[in-house]
Amino acid sequence: MKIENIKKEFPIFDEKIQNNDLVYLDSANSSQKPKVVADRINEFYTKQFSNVGRSVHYLAVAATNLYENTRSSVQKYINAKDKNEIVFTKGATEALNLVANILGQNYLNEGDEILITELEHHSNYVPWHFLRKSKNIKINFAEMNEDGEVTLEEIEKKITPKTKVIAITHLSNVTGAILPIKEITDLAHSKGILVVIDGCQGAPHLKLNMQDLDCDFYAISCHKMYGPTGLGVLYGKKKWLEELPPYQGGGGMISEVKKDSISYGELPNKYEAGTMATAQVIAFDESIKFMENIGIENIMKHEADLVEYGQELLQKNNSVKLIGSPKNKGGVLSFTLKGVHPHDIATILDEDGVAIRAGHHCCQILHDKLNIPASARASVGIYNTKDDLDKLNDSINNCKKIFNLK
Amino acid sequence: MNLKELYQEIILEHGKNPRNLGKTDDFNKDAKGNNPLCGDNVHVYLKLNGQKIVEDISFEGSGCAISMASASIMTDLIKGKNENEAKEIVEDFLQMIKENPELKSEYLQDDEKTKLMCLSGVKQYPMRVKCATLSWHTLVSAFENKKEEVKTEN
Numbered sequence: 001m002k003i004e005n006i007k008k009e010f011p012i013f014d015e016k017i018q019n020n021d022l023v024y025l026d027s028a029n030s031s032q033k034p035k036v037v038a039d040r041i042n043e044f045y046t047k048q049f050s051n052v053g054r055s056v057h058y059l060a061v062a063a064t065n066l067y068e069n070t071r072s073s074v075q076k077y078i079n080a081k082d083k084n085e086i087v088f089t090k091g092a093t094e095a096l097n098l099v100a101n102i103l104g105q106n107y108l109n110e111g112d113e114i115l116i117t118e119l120e121h122h123s124n125y126v127p128w129h130f131l132r133k134s135k136n137i138k139i140n141f142a143e144m145n146e147d148g149e150v151t152l153e154e155i156e157k158k159i160t161p162k163t164k165v166i167a168i169t170h171l172s173n174v175t176g177a178i179l180p181i182k183e184i185t186d187l188a189h190s191k192g193i194l195v196v197i198d199g200c201q202g203a204p205h206l207k208l209n210m211q212d213l214d215c216d217f218y219a220i221s222c223h224k225m226y227g228p229t230g231l232g233v234l235y236g237k238k239k240w241l242e243e244l245p246p247y248q249g250g251g252g253m254i255s256e257v258k259k260d261s262i263s264y265g266e267l268p269n270k271y272e273a274g275t276m277a278t279a280q281v282i283a284f285d286e287s288i289k290f291m292e293n294i295g296i297e298n299i300m301k302h303e304a305d306l307v308e309y310g311q312e313l314l315q316k317n318n319s320v321k322l323i324g325s326p327k328n329k330g331g332v333l334s335f336t337l338k339g340v341h342p343h344d345i346a347t348i349l350d351e352d353g354v355a356i357r358a359g360h361h362c363c364q365i366l367h368d369k370l371n372i373p374a375s376a377r378a379s380v381g382i383y384n385t386k387d388d389l390d391k392l393n394d395s396i397n398n399c400k401k402i403f404n405l406k
Numbered sequence: 407m408n409l410k411e412l413y414q415e416i417i418l419e420h421g422k423n424p425r426n427l428g429k430t431d432d433f434n435k436d437a438k439g440n441n442p443l444c445g446d447n448v449h450v451y452l453k454l455n456g457q458k459i460v461e462d463i464s465f466e467g468s469g470c471a472i473s474m475a476s477a478s479i480m481t482d483l484i485k486g487k488n489e490n491e492a493k494e495i496v497e498d499f500l501q502m503i504k505e506n507p508e509l510k511s512e513y514l515q516d517d518e519k520t521k522l523m524c525l526s527g528v529k530q531y532p533m534r535v536k537c538a539t540l541s542w543h544t545l546v547s548a549f550e551n552k553k554e555e556v557k558t559e560n
Contacts, residue, residue: 339422340471341469341470341471342445342470343444343445343446343470343472343534343537344413344470344471344472347409347412347531347533347534348409348413351409358444359443359444359445360445367445373445373446373447373468373469374444374445402409402413402418403413403418403471404418
Protein backbone atom coordinates (compact mmCIF):
# COMPACT_ATOMS: atom_id res chain seq x y z
CA MET A 1 0.00 0.00 0.00
CA LYS A 2 1.46 3.36 -1.02
CA ILE A 3 1.25 6.15 1.51
CA GLU A 4 0.63 8.74 -1.24
CA ASN A 5 -2.73 7.15 -2.02
CA ILE A 6 -3.72 6.39 1.52
CA LYS A 7 -6.47 9.01 1.80
CA LYS A 8 -8.58 6.81 -0.50
CA GLU A 9 -8.67 4.10 2.18
CA PHE A 10 -10.50 6.46 4.55
CA PRO A 11 -14.15 6.94 3.53
CA ILE A 12 -14.55 10.11 5.59
CA PHE A 13 -12.43 12.00 3.07
CA ASP A 14 -15.16 11.40 0.46
CA GLU A 15 -17.57 13.38 2.62
CA LYS A 16 -18.15 17.11 2.37
CA ILE A 17 -17.91 18.66 5.82
CA GLN A 18 -19.98 21.85 5.81
CA ASN A 19 -19.47 21.97 2.03
CA ASN A 20 -15.70 21.71 2.39
CA ASP A 21 -13.18 18.97 1.72
CA LEU A 22 -12.00 17.78 5.09
CA VAL A 23 -8.54 18.86 6.18
CA TYR A 24 -8.19 16.69 9.26
CA LEU A 25 -5.39 17.86 11.53
CA ASP A 26 -6.61 16.42 14.82
CA SER A 27 -5.09 12.94 14.80
CA ALA A 28 -3.33 13.42 18.14
CA ASN A 29 -6.84 13.64 19.54
CA SER A 30 -8.18 10.70 17.55
CA SER A 31 -7.41 9.34 14.11
CA GLN A 32 -9.86 8.68 11.30
CA LYS A 33 -10.70 5.06 10.45
CA PRO A 34 -9.82 3.15 7.29
CA LYS A 35 -12.68 1.32 5.58
CA VAL A 36 -11.22 -2.09 6.49
CA VAL A 37 -11.57 -1.32 10.20
CA ALA A 38 -15.14 -0.02 9.96
CA ASP A 39 -16.10 -2.97 7.73
CA ARG A 40 -14.56 -5.46 10.12
CA ILE A 41 -16.75 -4.23 13.00
CA ASN A 42 -19.82 -4.55 10.82
CA GLU A 43 -18.82 -7.99 9.59
CA PHE A 44 -18.20 -9.29 13.08
CA TYR A 45 -21.54 -8.01 14.39
CA THR A 46 -23.55 -9.20 11.40
CA LYS A 47 -21.89 -12.54 10.61
CA GLN A 48 -19.70 -13.77 13.43
CA PHE A 49 -20.89 -12.34 16.71
CA SER A 50 -20.54 -14.16 19.97
CA ASN A 51 -19.04 -13.41 23.34
CA VAL A 52 -15.56 -14.81 23.82
CA GLY A 53 -13.91 -17.20 26.24
CA ARG A 54 -17.00 -18.72 27.79
CA SER A 55 -19.32 -20.88 25.71
CA VAL A 56 -18.33 -23.95 23.73
CA HIS A 57 -20.55 -23.36 20.69
CA TYR A 58 -19.06 -22.78 17.27
CA LEU A 59 -19.42 -18.99 17.17
CA ALA A 60 -17.95 -18.59 20.65
CA VAL A 61 -14.89 -20.62 19.78
CA ALA A 62 -14.39 -18.75 16.49
CA ALA A 63 -14.80 -15.34 18.17
CA THR A 64 -12.37 -16.33 20.92
CA ASN A 65 -9.79 -17.29 18.30
CA LEU A 66 -10.23 -13.96 16.51
CA TYR A 67 -9.92 -12.07 19.79
CA GLU A 68 -6.75 -13.92 20.72
CA ASN A 69 -5.38 -13.39 17.21
CA THR A 70 -5.38 -9.66 17.86
CA ARG A 71 -3.46 -10.22 21.07
CA SER A 72 -0.82 -12.09 19.08
CA SER A 73 -0.74 -9.35 16.44
CA VAL A 74 -0.22 -6.68 19.10
CA GLN A 75 2.48 -8.76 20.72
CA LYS A 76 4.26 -9.05 17.41
CA TYR A 77 3.72 -5.38 16.52
CA ILE A 78 5.30 -4.09 19.72
CA ASN A 79 7.76 -6.99 20.00
CA ALA A 80 6.68 -8.10 23.45
CA LYS A 81 8.28 -11.29 24.72
CA ASP A 82 5.07 -13.00 25.71
CA LYS A 83 1.50 -12.91 24.40
CA ASN A 84 0.23 -12.73 27.98
CA GLU A 85 1.95 -9.40 28.46
CA ILE A 86 -0.80 -7.84 26.34
CA VAL A 87 -3.88 -6.76 28.30
CA PHE A 88 -6.90 -5.16 26.62
CA THR A 89 -8.49 -2.23 28.43
CA LYS A 90 -11.20 0.27 27.58
CA GLY A 91 -8.56 2.83 26.64
CA ALA A 92 -5.09 4.10 27.49
CA THR A 93 -6.67 6.02 30.36
CA GLU A 94 -7.87 2.77 31.90
CA ALA A 95 -4.49 1.19 31.22
CA LEU A 96 -2.74 3.92 33.23
CA ASN A 97 -5.37 3.78 35.98
CA LEU A 98 -4.87 0.02 36.11
CA VAL A 99 -1.11 0.36 36.61
CA ALA A 100 -1.43 3.10 39.23
CA ASN A 101 -4.08 1.07 41.04
CA ILE A 102 -2.21 -2.23 41.23
CA LEU A 103 1.09 -0.57 42.16
CA GLY A 104 -0.80 1.37 44.82
CA GLN A 105 -2.34 -1.83 46.18
CA ASN A 106 0.77 -3.87 46.42
CA TYR A 107 4.02 -2.17 45.58
CA LEU A 108 4.10 1.40 46.84
CA ASN A 109 4.33 2.36 50.48
CA GLU A 110 3.59 5.53 52.37
CA GLY A 111 6.22 8.18 51.66
CA ASP A 112 7.33 6.66 48.35
CA GLU A 113 7.76 9.04 45.43
CA ILE A 114 6.60 8.96 41.83
CA LEU A 115 8.37 11.02 39.21
CA ILE A 116 6.31 12.35 36.31
CA THR A 117 6.96 15.30 33.96
CA GLU A 118 5.38 18.66 33.24
CA LEU A 119 4.52 17.32 29.79
CA GLU A 120 2.10 14.69 31.07
CA HIS A 121 -1.46 14.37 29.85
CA HIS A 122 -3.92 14.41 32.75
CA SER A 123 -4.31 10.61 32.27
CA ASN A 124 -0.75 10.15 33.42
CA TYR A 125 -1.08 12.47 36.39
CA VAL A 126 -4.55 12.12 37.91
CA PRO A 127 -4.33 8.31 38.47
CA TRP A 128 -1.11 8.90 40.45
CA HIS A 129 -2.73 11.80 42.29
CA PHE A 130 -5.26 9.31 43.68
CA LEU A 131 -2.33 7.63 45.45
CA ARG A 132 -1.34 10.93 47.02
CA LYS A 133 -4.65 10.79 48.86
CA SER A 134 -4.94 7.09 49.59
CA LYS A 135 -1.30 6.15 50.24
CA ASN A 136 0.40 9.44 51.03
CA ILE A 137 2.59 9.11 47.95
CA LYS A 138 4.55 12.16 46.81
CA ILE A 139 4.57 13.23 43.16
CA ASN A 140 7.59 15.06 41.74
CA PHE A 141 7.69 16.80 38.38
CA ALA A 142 10.62 16.75 35.98
CA GLU A 143 10.66 20.14 34.29
CA MET A 144 10.18 20.93 30.64
CA ASN A 145 12.97 23.03 29.12
CA GLU A 146 12.52 25.98 26.72
CA ASP A 147 12.43 23.68 23.72
CA GLY A 148 9.49 21.77 25.18
CA GLU A 149 11.60 18.72 26.06
CA VAL A 150 12.32 16.78 29.22
CA THR A 151 15.92 15.61 29.14
CA LEU A 152 17.57 12.56 30.61
CA GLU A 153 19.68 14.90 32.79
CA GLU A 154 16.56 16.54 34.19
CA ILE A 155 15.07 13.14 35.02
CA GLU A 156 18.31 12.11 36.72
CA LYS A 157 18.30 15.33 38.74
CA LYS A 158 14.78 14.70 40.03
CA ILE A 159 15.32 11.09 41.09
CA THR A 160 15.59 10.72 44.86
CA PRO A 161 16.29 7.63 46.99
CA LYS A 162 12.51 7.43 47.52
CA THR A 163 11.59 7.39 43.81
CA LYS A 164 9.85 4.10 43.10
CA VAL A 165 8.16 4.78 39.76
CA ILE A 166 8.88 7.01 36.79
CA ALA A 167 5.75 7.61 34.68
CA ILE A 168 6.43 9.52 31.47
CA THR A 169 5.05 10.18 28.06
CA HIS A 170 6.78 8.75 25.01
CA LEU A 171 5.81 11.73 22.83
CA SER A 172 4.31 14.97 24.12
CA ASN A 173 0.86 15.70 22.70
CA VAL A 174 1.58 19.45 22.92
CA THR A 175 5.24 20.11 22.12
CA GLY A 176 5.77 16.94 20.09
CA ALA A 177 8.96 16.14 22.04
CA ILE A 178 10.00 12.50 21.77
CA LEU A 179 11.54 11.53 25.09
CA PRO A 180 14.65 9.34 25.37
CA ILE A 181 12.68 6.59 27.09
CA LYS A 182 15.19 3.82 26.50
CA GLU A 183 17.91 5.83 28.23
CA ILE A 184 15.50 6.87 30.98
CA THR A 185 14.53 3.23 31.50
CA ASP A 186 18.18 2.14 31.69
CA LEU A 187 18.86 4.83 34.26
CA ALA A 188 15.72 4.00 36.25
CA HIS A 189 16.43 0.28 36.30
CA SER A 190 19.97 0.88 37.49
CA LYS A 191 18.37 2.46 40.56
CA GLY A 192 15.62 -0.15 40.96
CA ILE A 193 12.87 2.19 39.73
CA LEU A 194 9.90 0.98 37.66
CA VAL A 195 9.10 2.73 34.38
CA VAL A 196 5.57 3.34 33.08
CA ILE A 197 5.24 4.86 29.61
CA ASP A 198 2.19 6.72 28.34
CA GLY A 199 2.44 5.63 24.73
CA CYS A 200 -0.73 7.28 23.41
CA GLN A 201 1.18 9.47 20.97
CA GLY A 202 4.15 7.13 20.61
CA ALA A 203 2.39 4.00 19.44
CA PRO A 204 0.68 5.48 16.34
CA HIS A 205 3.82 7.20 15.08
CA LEU A 206 6.95 5.39 16.27
CA LYS A 207 8.48 1.96 15.91
CA LEU A 208 7.88 0.03 19.09
CA ASN A 209 10.04 -2.66 20.54
CA MET A 210 9.18 -3.55 24.11
CA GLN A 211 12.09 -5.93 24.56
CA ASP A 212 14.52 -3.27 23.47
CA LEU A 213 12.89 -0.39 25.39
CA ASP A 214 12.70 -2.65 28.42
CA CYS A 215 10.07 -0.44 30.15
CA ASP A 216 7.87 -2.16 32.73
CA PHE A 217 4.51 -0.90 31.43
CA TYR A 218 3.43 0.79 28.20
CA ALA A 219 -0.08 2.17 27.61
CA ILE A 220 -1.58 2.33 24.10
CA SER A 221 -4.68 4.08 22.77
CA CYS A 222 -6.16 2.10 19.85
CA HIS A 223 -8.39 4.86 18.49
CA LYS A 224 -5.31 6.97 17.81
CA MET A 225 -3.89 4.06 15.77
CA TYR A 226 -6.62 4.07 13.11
CA GLY A 227 -8.55 1.65 15.30
CA PRO A 228 -11.87 1.62 17.15
CA THR A 229 -12.75 3.75 20.17
CA GLY A 230 -13.33 2.12 23.54
CA LEU A 231 -10.13 0.10 23.36
CA GLY A 232 -6.66 0.39 24.80
CA VAL A 233 -3.75 -1.93 25.35
CA LEU A 234 -1.62 -2.25 28.42
CA TYR A 235 1.72 -3.89 27.91
CA GLY A 236 3.15 -5.08 31.21
CA LYS A 237 6.17 -7.25 31.92
CA LYS A 238 4.96 -10.73 32.77
CA LYS A 239 6.79 -10.69 36.08
CA TRP A 240 4.75 -7.65 37.25
CA LEU A 241 1.43 -8.79 35.88
CA GLU A 242 1.89 -12.13 37.62
CA GLU A 243 3.04 -10.66 40.91
CA LEU A 244 0.67 -7.73 41.25
CA PRO A 245 -3.00 -8.08 42.30
CA PRO A 246 -6.01 -7.81 39.95
CA TYR A 247 -7.57 -4.42 39.16
CA GLN A 248 -11.25 -5.17 38.67
CA GLY A 249 -13.22 -8.17 39.85
CA GLY A 250 -15.88 -9.99 37.87
CA GLY A 251 -16.50 -12.74 35.40
CA GLY A 252 -13.63 -14.10 33.36
CA MET A 253 -10.85 -13.02 35.71
CA ILE A 254 -11.34 -15.72 38.31
CA SER A 255 -10.15 -19.27 38.69
CA GLU A 256 -12.40 -20.52 41.47
CA VAL A 257 -15.03 -18.75 43.55
CA LYS A 258 -16.21 -20.16 46.89
CA LYS A 259 -18.06 -18.58 49.78
CA ASP A 260 -14.89 -18.29 51.79
CA SER A 261 -12.19 -18.00 49.15
CA ILE A 262 -11.56 -16.76 45.63
CA SER A 263 -8.64 -17.50 43.39
CA TYR A 264 -7.82 -15.47 40.32
CA GLY A 265 -7.31 -16.58 36.76
CA GLU A 266 -4.06 -16.78 34.85
CA LEU A 267 -2.80 -14.04 32.57
CA PRO A 268 -4.15 -12.34 30.57
CA ASN A 269 -7.63 -13.16 31.94
CA LYS A 270 -6.65 -11.89 35.37
CA TYR A 271 -6.82 -8.31 34.09
CA GLU A 272 -9.77 -8.66 31.72
CA ALA A 273 -12.85 -8.81 33.95
CA GLY A 274 -16.29 -8.83 32.36
CA THR A 275 -17.25 -8.84 28.71
CA MET A 276 -14.56 -7.00 26.82
CA ALA A 277 -14.84 -4.70 23.81
CA THR A 278 -14.89 -7.81 21.60
CA ALA A 279 -15.74 -6.23 18.24
CA GLN A 280 -13.20 -3.47 18.78
CA VAL A 281 -10.44 -5.94 19.66
CA ILE A 282 -11.19 -8.01 16.56
CA ALA A 283 -11.31 -4.93 14.33
CA PHE A 284 -8.08 -3.61 15.83
CA ASP A 285 -6.31 -6.50 14.12
CA GLU A 286 -7.19 -4.76 10.85
CA SER A 287 -5.64 -1.49 12.10
CA ILE A 288 -2.39 -3.27 12.85
CA LYS A 289 -2.39 -5.04 9.48
CA PHE A 290 -3.13 -1.69 7.84
CA MET A 291 -0.16 -0.02 9.54
CA GLU A 292 2.07 -3.01 8.85
CA ASN A 293 1.11 -2.90 5.18
CA ILE A 294 2.26 0.68 4.90
CA GLY A 295 5.25 0.02 7.12
CA ILE A 296 6.09 1.97 10.26
CA GLU A 297 9.35 3.22 8.72
CA ASN A 298 7.37 4.73 5.85
CA ILE A 299 4.86 6.23 8.27
CA MET A 300 7.65 7.78 10.34
CA LYS A 301 9.36 9.19 7.26
CA HIS A 302 6.10 10.59 5.87
CA GLU A 303 5.12 12.26 9.13
CA ALA A 304 8.61 13.63 9.78
CA ASP A 305 8.52 15.27 6.32
CA LEU A 306 5.12 16.77 7.09
CA VAL A 307 6.22 18.15 10.45
CA GLU A 308 9.32 19.68 8.96
CA TYR A 309 7.26 21.26 6.18
CA GLY A 310 4.59 22.50 8.58
CA GLN A 311 7.15 23.89 10.99
CA GLU A 312 8.87 25.85 8.24
CA LEU A 313 5.57 27.14 6.95
CA LEU A 314 4.37 28.34 10.33
CA GLN A 315 7.76 29.75 11.32
CA LYS A 316 7.64 31.96 8.23
CA ASN A 317 4.18 33.16 9.16
CA ASN A 318 4.68 36.17 11.40
CA SER A 319 2.19 36.40 14.27
CA VAL A 320 2.34 32.60 14.61
CA LYS A 321 4.33 31.31 17.56
CA LEU A 322 5.10 27.60 17.65
CA ILE A 323 5.14 25.93 21.04
CA GLY A 324 8.28 23.91 21.59
CA SER A 325 11.13 23.23 19.22
CA PRO A 326 12.39 19.87 20.41
CA LYS A 327 15.29 18.33 18.51
CA ASN A 328 13.37 15.09 18.23
CA LYS A 329 9.81 16.05 17.28
CA GLY A 330 6.70 14.02 16.47
CA GLY A 331 3.71 15.05 14.37
CA VAL A 332 2.34 17.83 16.54
CA LEU A 333 2.29 21.56 15.70
CA SER A 334 0.96 23.55 18.64
CA PHE A 335 0.86 27.29 18.25
CA THR A 336 -0.55 30.59 19.35
CA LEU A 337 -1.49 33.54 17.20
CA LYS A 338 -0.68 36.94 18.63
CA GLY A 339 -3.82 38.55 20.01
CA VAL A 340 -6.18 35.79 18.91
CA HIS A 341 -7.55 33.28 21.37
CA PRO A 342 -7.15 29.62 20.26
CA HIS A 343 -10.91 29.10 20.32
CA ASP A 344 -11.41 31.90 17.84
CA ILE A 345 -8.68 30.34 15.67
CA ALA A 346 -10.37 26.93 15.79
CA THR A 347 -13.79 28.36 14.89
CA ILE A 348 -12.40 30.29 11.92
CA LEU A 349 -10.32 27.33 10.67
CA ASP A 350 -13.35 25.07 11.00
CA GLU A 351 -15.25 27.30 8.61
CA ASP A 352 -12.58 26.45 6.01
CA GLY A 353 -12.91 22.73 6.74
CA VAL A 354 -9.66 22.66 8.71
CA ALA A 355 -10.19 20.59 11.86
CA ILE A 356 -7.71 21.34 14.65
CA ARG A 357 -7.94 21.32 18.42
CA ALA A 358 -7.96 24.34 20.71
CA GLY A 359 -7.67 24.25 24.47
CA HIS A 360 -5.20 22.91 26.98
CA HIS A 361 -5.21 19.43 25.40
CA CYS A 362 -5.53 17.86 28.86
CA CYS A 363 -2.14 19.35 29.78
CA GLN A 364 -2.90 22.18 32.20
CA ILE A 365 0.43 21.87 34.02
CA LEU A 366 2.27 22.45 30.74
CA HIS A 367 0.11 25.44 29.77
CA ASP A 368 0.50 26.96 33.23
CA LYS A 369 4.25 26.67 32.79
CA LEU A 370 4.00 28.55 29.48
CA ASN A 371 1.69 31.03 31.17
CA ILE A 372 -1.06 30.61 28.57
CA PRO A 373 -4.57 29.25 29.19
CA ALA A 374 -4.78 27.43 25.88
CA SER A 375 -3.15 26.78 22.54
CA ALA A 376 -4.15 25.71 19.05
CA ARG A 377 -2.86 22.35 17.85
CA ALA A 378 -2.58 20.85 14.40
CA SER A 379 -1.50 17.21 14.44
CA VAL A 380 -0.80 14.89 11.54
CA GLY A 381 -1.55 11.29 10.65
CA ILE A 382 -0.71 9.00 7.74
CA TYR A 383 -3.41 10.50 5.50
CA ASN A 384 -2.18 14.09 5.69
CA THR A 385 -0.34 15.81 2.86
CA LYS A 386 1.68 18.98 2.41
CA ASP A 387 -1.41 20.37 0.73
CA ASP A 388 -3.27 19.99 4.06
CA LEU A 389 -0.61 22.06 5.78
CA ASP A 390 -0.81 24.71 3.04
CA LYS A 391 -4.54 24.88 3.68
CA LEU A 392 -3.85 25.21 7.40
CA ASN A 393 -1.54 28.12 6.71
CA ASP A 394 -4.03 29.76 4.32
CA SER A 395 -6.75 29.44 6.90
CA ILE A 396 -4.50 30.95 9.58
CA ASN A 397 -3.97 33.84 7.18
CA ASN A 398 -7.71 34.18 6.84
CA CYS A 399 -7.90 34.32 10.60
CA LYS A 400 -5.29 37.08 10.67
CA LYS A 401 -7.29 38.99 8.11
CA ILE A 402 -10.45 38.83 10.21
CA PHE A 403 -8.50 40.02 13.24
CA ASN A 404 -6.63 42.67 11.26
CA LEU A 405 -3.21 41.16 11.91
CA LYS A 406 -0.24 41.56 9.65
CA MET B 407 -22.99 29.70 8.96
CA ASN B 408 -21.37 33.01 8.51
CA LEU B 409 -18.09 34.00 10.10
CA LYS B 410 -18.57 37.65 9.27
CA GLU B 411 -21.72 37.64 11.34
CA LEU B 412 -19.86 36.13 14.28
CA TYR B 413 -16.75 38.26 14.09
CA GLN B 414 -18.30 41.65 13.36
CA GLU B 415 -16.11 44.72 13.59
CA ILE B 416 -17.75 45.81 16.84
CA ILE B 417 -17.02 42.43 18.47
CA LEU B 418 -13.40 42.48 17.36
CA GLU B 419 -13.08 46.04 18.58
CA HIS B 420 -14.58 45.30 22.00
CA GLY B 421 -12.55 42.08 22.17
CA LYS B 422 -9.34 43.99 21.55
CA ASN B 423 -10.14 47.04 23.66
CA PRO B 424 -12.59 45.89 26.30
CA ARG B 425 -14.46 48.64 28.16
CA ASN B 426 -14.53 48.67 31.96
CA LEU B 427 -11.64 46.24 32.20
CA GLY B 428 -9.99 46.16 35.61
CA LYS B 429 -11.01 46.11 39.23
CA THR B 430 -13.40 48.86 40.41
CA ASP B 431 -11.94 50.68 43.39
CA ASP B 432 -14.85 50.51 45.76
CA PHE B 433 -17.00 47.62 44.60
CA ASN B 434 -19.36 46.05 47.11
CA LYS B 435 -20.38 42.93 45.25
CA ASP B 436 -18.47 40.55 43.01
CA ALA B 437 -18.43 37.05 41.57
CA LYS B 438 -16.19 34.85 39.43
CA GLY B 439 -16.89 32.79 36.36
CA ASN B 440 -14.62 30.15 34.88
CA ASN B 441 -14.86 27.76 31.94
CA PRO B 442 -11.82 25.58 32.62
CA LEU B 443 -12.13 23.44 29.49
CA CYS B 444 -11.77 26.40 27.18
CA GLY B 445 -9.83 28.64 29.52
CA ASP B 446 -12.23 31.60 29.68
CA ASN B 447 -12.40 33.30 33.05
CA VAL B 448 -14.06 36.47 34.30
CA HIS B 449 -14.42 38.36 37.58
CA VAL B 450 -17.29 40.87 37.70
CA TYR B 451 -17.19 43.79 40.20
CA LEU B 452 -20.28 45.83 41.07
CA LYS B 453 -20.77 49.02 43.00
CA LEU B 454 -24.41 49.11 43.97
CA ASN B 455 -25.82 52.19 45.76
CA GLY B 456 -28.64 52.38 48.32
CA GLN B 457 -31.28 52.51 45.57
CA LYS B 458 -29.77 49.33 44.09
CA ILE B 459 -28.53 51.19 41.07
CA VAL B 460 -25.30 49.99 39.44
CA GLU B 461 -23.09 53.03 39.96
CA ASP B 462 -20.07 51.26 38.62
CA ILE B 463 -19.31 47.90 37.03
CA SER B 464 -16.09 46.39 35.74
CA PHE B 465 -14.53 43.06 34.99
CA GLU B 466 -11.20 41.30 34.91
CA GLY B 467 -10.53 38.22 32.90
CA SER B 468 -9.16 36.59 29.83
CA GLY B 469 -10.65 34.58 27.05
CA CYS B 470 -11.63 34.49 23.40
CA ALA B 471 -12.83 37.50 21.44
CA ILE B 472 -16.46 36.47 21.92
CA SER B 473 -16.23 36.21 25.71
CA MET B 474 -14.25 39.44 26.10
CA ALA B 475 -16.53 41.42 23.76
CA SER B 476 -19.62 40.05 25.46
CA ALA B 477 -18.34 41.10 28.90
CA SER B 478 -17.31 44.50 27.58
CA ILE B 479 -20.66 45.27 25.93
CA MET B 480 -22.50 43.95 28.99
CA THR B 481 -20.71 46.27 31.41
CA ASP B 482 -21.38 49.21 29.10
CA LEU B 483 -25.12 48.50 29.04
CA ILE B 484 -25.59 47.64 32.70
CA LYS B 485 -23.96 50.75 34.13
CA GLY B 486 -26.69 53.05 35.47
CA LYS B 487 -29.44 50.41 35.48
CA ASN B 488 -30.98 49.21 38.74
CA GLU B 489 -30.74 45.60 39.86
CA ASN B 490 -34.16 44.52 38.57
CA GLU B 491 -33.63 46.17 35.20
CA ALA B 492 -30.20 44.58 34.92
CA LYS B 493 -31.56 41.13 35.70
CA GLU B 494 -34.30 41.52 33.11
CA ILE B 495 -31.72 42.56 30.51
CA VAL B 496 -29.62 39.49 31.36
CA GLU B 497 -32.67 37.24 30.91
CA ASP B 498 -33.54 38.96 27.64
CA PHE B 499 -29.97 38.51 26.36
CA LEU B 500 -29.84 34.83 27.32
CA GLN B 501 -33.18 34.17 25.60
CA MET B 502 -31.95 35.96 22.48
CA ILE B 503 -28.74 33.92 22.40
CA LYS B 504 -30.77 30.74 22.84
CA GLU B 505 -33.78 31.22 20.57
CA ASN B 506 -35.49 34.62 20.43
CA PRO B 507 -34.94 36.47 17.16
CA GLU B 508 -34.78 39.83 18.93
CA LEU B 509 -34.43 41.60 22.24
CA LYS B 510 -37.61 42.59 24.03
CA SER B 511 -36.63 44.43 27.18
CA GLU B 512 -38.07 47.92 27.56
CA TYR B 513 -35.02 48.85 29.61
CA LEU B 514 -32.81 48.80 26.53
CA GLN B 515 -32.64 51.74 24.11
CA ASP B 516 -32.74 50.96 20.39
CA ASP B 517 -29.04 51.69 19.93
CA GLU B 518 -28.23 49.46 22.90
CA LYS B 519 -30.29 46.67 21.35
CA THR B 520 -28.43 47.08 18.08
CA LYS B 521 -25.10 46.78 19.86
CA LEU B 522 -26.18 43.69 21.77
CA MET B 523 -27.61 42.04 18.68
CA CYS B 524 -24.06 41.95 17.29
CA LEU B 525 -23.59 38.92 19.52
CA SER B 526 -26.56 37.08 17.98
CA GLY B 527 -24.26 35.41 15.39
CA VAL B 528 -23.07 33.13 18.20
CA LYS B 529 -26.39 31.25 17.94
CA GLN B 530 -25.09 29.45 14.87
CA TYR B 531 -22.06 28.20 16.78
CA PRO B 532 -23.41 26.06 19.63
CA MET B 533 -19.89 25.38 20.93
CA ARG B 534 -19.34 29.10 21.43
CA VAL B 535 -22.57 30.05 23.23
CA LYS B 536 -20.87 29.29 26.55
CA CYS B 537 -18.24 31.93 25.75
CA ALA B 538 -20.85 34.63 25.15
CA THR B 539 -22.93 33.86 28.23
CA LEU B 540 -20.24 33.41 30.91
CA SER B 541 -19.99 37.06 31.98
CA TRP B 542 -23.79 37.46 32.02
CA HIS B 543 -24.33 34.52 34.35
CA THR B 544 -21.45 35.84 36.45
CA LEU B 545 -23.18 39.23 36.69
CA VAL B 546 -26.30 37.59 38.16
CA SER B 547 -24.06 35.76 40.59
CA ALA B 548 -22.37 39.06 41.54
CA PHE B 549 -25.74 40.60 42.46
CA GLU B 550 -26.18 37.68 44.86
CA ASN B 551 -22.52 38.05 45.96
CA LYS B 552 -22.13 34.29 45.48
CA LYS B 553 -18.79 32.78 46.38
CA GLU B 554 -18.84 29.70 44.13
CA GLU B 555 -17.61 30.11 40.57
CA VAL B 556 -20.04 30.21 37.67
CA LYS B 557 -19.59 27.74 34.81
CA THR B 558 -21.36 27.66 31.47
CA GLU B 559 -19.63 24.54 30.18
CA ASN B 560 -21.67 21.29 29.93
